Amino acid sequence: MGKAKIRIPFFETSIKCYIYGDEVLKIAKAADAASVRHDVDVLFIAPYVDIRRIRESCPHLIILAPYMDTLRPGRGMADILPEALKEAGAQGVVINHCERPMTLSAIKKTIDRANELDMLSFVCADTIEEARAVAQMNPDIINPESSELIGSGQASDMSYVMEAIKAVKDINPGILVEQAAGITTAQQIYDFIMAGSEAAGSASGLLNSADPLALLDEMVSYVKKAREDLIKSGRLSI
Amino acid sequence: MGKAKIRIPFFETSIKCYIYGDEVLKIAKAADAASVRHDVDVLFIAPYVDIRRIRESCPHLIILAPYMDTLRPGRGMADILPEALKEAGAQGVVINHCERPMTLSAIKKTIDRANELDMLSFVCADTIEEARAVAQMNPDIINPESSELIGSGQASDMSYVMEAIKAVKDINPGILVEQAAGITTAQQIYDFIMAGSEAAGSASGLLNSADPLALLDEMVSYVKKAREDLIKSGRLSI
Amino acid sequence: MGKAKIRIPFFETSIKCYIYGDEVLKIAKAADAASVRHDVDVLFIAPYVDIRRIRESCPHLIILAPYMDTLRPGRGMADILPEALKEAGAQGVVINHCERPMTLSAIKKTIDRANELDMLSFVCADTIEEARAVAQMNPDIINPESSELIGSGQASDMSYVMEAIKAVKDINPGILVEQAAGITTAQQIYDFIMAGSEAAGSASGLLNSADPLALLDEMVSYVKKAREDLIKSGRLSI
Amino acid sequence: MGKAKIRIPFFETSIKCYIYGDEVLKIAKAADAASVRHDVDVLFIAPYVDIRRIRESCPHLIILAPYMDTLRPGRGMADILPEALKEAGAQGVVINHCERPMTLSAIKKTIDRANELDMLSFVCADTIEEARAVAQMNPDIINPESSELIGSGQASDMSYVMEAIKAVKDINPGILVEQAAGITTAQQIYDFIMAGSEAAGSASGLLNSADPLALLDEMVSYVKKAREDLIKSGRLSI
Numbered sequence: 001m002g003k004a005k006i007r008i009p010f011f012e013t014s015i016k017c018y019i020y021g022d023e024v025l026k027i028a029k030a031a032d033a034a035s036v037r038h039d040v041d042v043l044f045i046a047p048y049v050d051i052r053r054i055r056e057s058c059p060h061l062i063i064l065a066p067y068m069d070t071l072r073p074g075r076g077m078a079d080i081l082p083e084a085l086k087e088a089g090a091q092g093v094v095i096n097h098c099e100r101p102m103t104l105s106a107i108k109k110t111i112d113r114a115n116e117l118d119m120l121s122f123v124c125a126d127t128i129e130e131a132r133a134v135a136q137m138n139p140d141i142i143n144p145e146s147s148e149l150i151g152s153g154q155a156s157d158m159s160y161v162m163e164a165i166k167a168v169k170d171i172n173p174g175i176l177v178e179q180a181a182g183i184t185t186a187q188q189i190y191d192f193i194m195a196g197s198e199a200a201g202s203a204s205g206l207l208n209s210a211d212p213l214a215l216l217d218e219m220v221s222y223v224k225k226a227r228e229d230l231i232k233s234g235r236l237s238i
Numbered sequence: 239m240g241k242a243k244i245r246i247p248f249f250e251t252s253i254k255c256y257i258y259g260d261e262v263l264k265i266a267k268a269a270d271a272a273s274v275r276h277d278v279d280v281l282f283i284a285p286y287v288d289i290r291r292i293r294e295s296c297p298h299l300i301i302l303a304p305y306m307d308t309l310r311p312g313r314g315m316a317d318i319l320p321e322a323l324k325e326a327g328a329q330g331v332v333i334n335h336c337e338r339p340m341t342l343s344a345i346k347k348t349i350d351r352a353n354e355l356d357m358l359s360f361v362c363a364d365t366i367e368e369a370r371a372v373a374q375m376n377p378d379i380i381n382p383e384s385s386e387l388i389g390s391g392q393a394s395d396m397s398y399v400m401e402a403i404k405a406v407k408d409i410n411p412g413i414l415v416e417q418a419a420g421i422t423t424a425q426q427i428y429d430f431i432m433a434g435s436e437a438a439g440s441a442s443g444l445l446n447s448a449d450p451l452a453l454l455d456e457m458v459s460y461v462k463k464a465r466e467d468l469i470k471s472g473r474l475s476i
Numbered sequence: 477m478g479k480a481k482i483r484i485p486f487f488e489t490s491i492k493c494y495i496y497g498d499e500v501l502k503i504a505k506a507a508d509a510a511s512v513r514h515d516v517d518v519l520f521i522a523p524y525v526d527i528r529r530i531r532e533s534c535p536h537l538i539i540l541a542p543y544m545d546t547l548r549p550g551r552g553m554a555d556i557l558p559e560a561l562k563e564a565g566a567q568g569v570v571i572n573h574c575e576r577p578m579t580l581s582a583i584k585k586t587i588d589r590a591n592e593l594d595m596l597s598f599v600c601a602d603t604i605e606e607a608r609a610v611a612q613m614n615p616d617i618i619n620p621e622s623s624e625l626i627g628s629g630q631a632s633d634m635s636y637v638m639e640a641i642k643a644v645k646d647i648n649p650g651i652l653v654e655q656a657a658g659i660t661t662a663q664q665i666y667d668f669i670m671a672g673s674e675a676a677g678s679a680s681g682l683l684n685s686a687d688p689l690a691l692l693d694e695m696v697s698y699v700k701k702a703r704e705d706l707i708k709s710g711r712l713s714i
Numbered sequence: 715m716g717k718a719k720i721r722i723p724f725f726e727t728s729i730k731c732y733i734y735g736d737e738v739l740k741i742a743k744a745a746d747a748a749s750v751r752h753d754v755d756v757l758f759i760a761p762y763v764d765i766r767r768i769r770e771s772c773p774h775l776i777i778l779a780p781y782m783d784t785l786r787p788g789r790g791m792a793d794i795l796p797e798a799l800k801e802a803g804a805q806g807v808v809i810n811h812c813e814r815p816m817t818l819s820a821i822k823k824t825i826d827r828a829n830e831l832d833m834l835s836f837v838c839a840d841t842i843e844e845a846r847a848v849a850q851m852n853p854d855i856i857n858p859e860s861s862e863l864i865g866s867g868q869a870s871d872m873s874y875v876m877e878a879i880k881a882v883k884d885i886n887p888g889i890l891v892e893q894a895a896g897i898t899t900a901q902q903i904y905d906f907i908m909a910g911s912e913a914a915g916s917a918s919g920l921l922n923s924a925d926p927l928a929l930l931d932e933m934v935s936y937v938k939k940a941r942e943d944l945i946k947s948g949r950l951s952i
Contacts, residue, residue: 014315016312016313016314016315017309017311017312017313017314017315017317017319017322018311018312018313019311020311020319020321020322020325021321021322021325021326022325024322045315047286047319047322048285048286048287048318049286049287049289049290049322049323049326050290050322050326051287052287052288052290052291053290066315066316067315067316071255073255073256073257073258074254074255074256075254075255075256075337075389075442076254076255076337077252077254077255077283077304077305077332077335077336077337077338078304078305078332078335078337078338079255079337079338080286081255081258081285083258083259084255084258084259084262084285084287084288085287087258087259087260088259088287088288094315094316096817096818097315097316098315098819099313099314099315099316099317100315100316100317101817101818101819101820102817102818103810103815103816103817103818104810104815104816104817104818104821104839104840104844104847104848105812105815105840105841105844105861106815107818108840108841108843108844108847125818126818126819126822127819127822129822129850129851129852130818130819130822130851132850132851133818133822133847133848133850133851134818134847135850136843136846136847136849136850136885137843137844137846137847138843147819151313171850204313334579334580336581339579339580339581339582340579340580341572341577341578341579341580342572342577342578342579342580342583342601342602342606342609342610343574343577343602343603343606343623344577345580346602346603346605346606346609363580364580364581364584365584367584367612367613367614368580368581368584368613370612370613371580371584371609371610371612371613372580372609373612374605374608374609374611374612374647375605375606375608375609376605385581409612490791492788492789492790492791493785493787493788493789493790493791493793493795493798494787494788494789495787496787496795496797496798496801497797497798497801497802498801500798521791523762523795523798524761524762524763524794525762525763525765525766525798525799525802526766526798526802527763528763528764528766528767529766542791542792543791543792547731549731549732549733549734550730550731550732551730551731551732551813551865551918552730552731552813553728553730553731553759553780553781553808553811553812553813553814554780554781554808554811554813554814555731555813555814556762557731557734557761559734559735560731560734560735560738560761560763560764561763563734563735563736564735564763564764570791570792573791573792574791575789575790575791575792575793576791576792576793627789680789
């Protein structure tokens with residue numbers, strides 16, 4: 001069957017633990033609708049308890065789990081079994097988020113398990129050097145962003161972004177690079193993509209805004225706008 | 239609203255990570271049916287991804303999550319938010335399972351969070367001394383069993399069981415005590431309850447048996463049988 | 477040979493990671509001298525690298541390691557082997573400090589290992605309930621203090637102290653109780669002991685003072701003063 | 715002052731937790747004597763409690779700590795303060811040993827702290843991919859060996875060794891590569907160095923041998939022999 005195909009540029013969002021229950025579903029449905037409306041792929045990182053429900057209601061989202069263990073079916077109370085995530089509808093997994101840091105060895109094993117199950121691996125890295133290190137393990141997506149910026153409302157500066165993209169691409173040009181730390185406006189989404197990121201995302205910036213649903217739609221529309229401008233300028237072919 | 243009321247003696251089961259997906263739902267439905275058939279309360283420890291689905295299909299089960307964090311709504315990628323568990327249908331939480339050992343301080347905080355949300359606290363303890371320690375924090379249920387026996391197919395010996403029950407009850411007679419390690423037969427379920435446990439349970443013993451669904455029903459029926467014999471002998475009043 | 481005998485009331489101090497190298501030895505020698513001068517037992521929690529050197533220079537201190545693992549001689553890179561600590565001169569070990577929280581099971585195993593090697597177990601607890609839980613495992617000393625106060629310069633209030641002492645003594649009157657969080661003056665040392673603590677201590681309060689060596693001597697002298705007043709009032713017999 | 719200079723090829727050994735106390739010093743002195751006798755640099759990974767004593771008795775050894783934290787002087791009970799290690803005599807630190815796995819972010823921060831204090835960084839990696847990842851963070855030494863082999867008495871096969879060396883050198887030829895997993899004979903020491911490793915080492919293989927002191931001397935002598943053969947063949951210049 002293979003992994004979910006992602007069309008670039010794409011948008012990514014996550015509710016982390018800011019909201020729960022029906023509020024999560026509401027945001028997920030809005031993300032799904034924006035994905036359809038603007039014909040842009042949207043990655044949605046969903047809490048474990050909501051993965052199945054979002055899968056059933058939001059057919060266009062590419063759903064990621066926020067973490068997984070690498071055990072195989074067997075004993076293991078409270079472990080996150082990869083097969084169970086996939087069966088519930090997850091198409092990928094976040095690895096090494098700064099709020100869930102992982103050992104080097106666990107990062108490697110989780111990428112391997114994701115590949116085995118045709119799940120996308122989305123690996124976070126805190127510095128340029130860590131982004132380079134992660135690139136050596138060939139995940140599908142790298143999210144190189146300083147943990148100090150996450151949830152801060154302050155985004156990476158553009159020189160950092162350009163350097164991070166180059167660092168990853170020099171090692172493996174096939175790895176997609178996303179920027180998300182501290183993004184609060186649709187214009188930033190556009191700017192980061194125009195600077196060379198295959199994707200941009202927002203979590204706290206979106207949820208803490210005055211009108212999250214409207215901003216979500218606007219952000220996705222700016223991904224579309226960036227895509228059109230990349231095509232016009234010949235930097236992206238259809 | 240208050241916590242879920244548990245009628246004693248009760249049965250507890252868990253699929254841990256042995257199975258996933260529709261297989262989990264099948265076991266849950268069988269547990270729900272056995273609960274109705276024998277009029278016995280059944281605690282079902284469900285993987286996070288399955289809690290909501292089991293809640294919707296199995297109205298009689300008392301559903302427990304296998305673990306939770308104690309954060310409050312906010313940032314926290316991959317954390318298990320108590321409010322999200324409760325909203326999805328969990329009525330309680332397992333704390334300090336030997337496959338997910340917790341710090342003393344986290345055990346205390348998780349019991350507090352469970353109380354705050356009217357969720358049952360089900361705390362595991364590896365030795366008699368640890369059972370006594372846990373009893374001082376007044377959880378709803380204590381599961382005192384040697385981690386060496388869990389998943390082994392070998393149950394606690396009866397003198398250990400009696401001592402563990404006495405240790406807990408001497409500190410707080412209101413705490414329910416359950417035995418589950420290494421139980422593989424319905425007769426053991428009956429014996430542990432007749433020895434003074436308010437509950438008995440089985441996970442790997444059940445799932446690794448020749449006919450899990452039949453054994454599950456038999457085990458629940460033996461809880462009923464124990465209840466009737468306890469009533470007859472005047473040790474339990476209706 | 478048996479565990480080190482502690483005469484009550486006693487004083488405890490620790491340099492944590494505030495200083496290192498010869499500065500540690502200087503404080504240790506001052507503590508040793510104060511112990512002799514005032515005929516008061518002093519527990520000194522020493523970094524691993526300094527235990528042997530302090531042992532050689534400070535014969536009167538009762539030296540504790542800040543943590544230990546429970547492995548037995550064998551493989552284990554970077555683990556803290558109990559036998560190695562003891563051989564280097566440690567006579568006891570701190571367990572479950574809030575800056576090194578431990579699982580309930582590890583607390584129990586570490587107390588057991590300390591007993592096996594005739595090492596004193598000094599267990600920290602963050603709340604009254606946790607102090608009660610720890611008391612069930614019968615360590616030699618319990619240090620019940622809110623982690624929020626540690627390093628804050630603000631001490632526990634007296635009602636908390638009295639309640640903590642009573643909570644521990646109700647379970648096992650043989651366990652010694654110490655207060656140390658946020659203590660910055662010799663008068664507090666005196667007051668906590670007069671309130672019923674067998675010991676009082678200070679780490680950051682001492683090291684951050686204008687003249688640590690003078691304050692250290694004064695604090696130890698106030699332990700002596702408290703001892704004399706306890707004897708005079710008939711609350712302590714010689 | 716700068717980092718300790720290491721002359722290649724070199725030998726590395728560690729007692730892990732197999733022995734303690736005076737037995738450690740005996741091995742360290744034998745390693746120091748062998749270093750002088752064969753004019754070969756020897757890295758000795760010492761337990762924290764023994765670092766200072768070994769430093770005082772063994773002037774020729776290059777002493778490494780088995781792990782360190784990255785905190786700066788301040789609060790932190792039981793943390794391993796880098797400055798304290800260095801002051802006690804450690805000239806470097808082992809990072810990410812499979813018995814002390816570290817997060818990617820902690821690996822990076824520890825390499826940075828080691829550089830800041832002119833301490834050698836010796837980083838372990840469990841697979842070729844992880845060795846490549848670590849190489850991106852430019853430590854001084856990489857020890858790429860499968861955790862399954864460590865302590866097993868079975869060494870890496872030569873094709874793995876050659877591939878691991880090439881993987882690291884392709885990224886940064888200045889990083890030294892050592893092989894140590896499962897080495898039990900002096901001949902293996904010679905072979906791994908002749909295959910291109912800058913170093914070889916042995917811990918359990920040495921300590922579990924019939925005559926550890928004799929084998930230690932023999933292993934160091936085989937490093938010398940390999941050095942001479944590398945010089946003769948023109949692969950190493952003096």
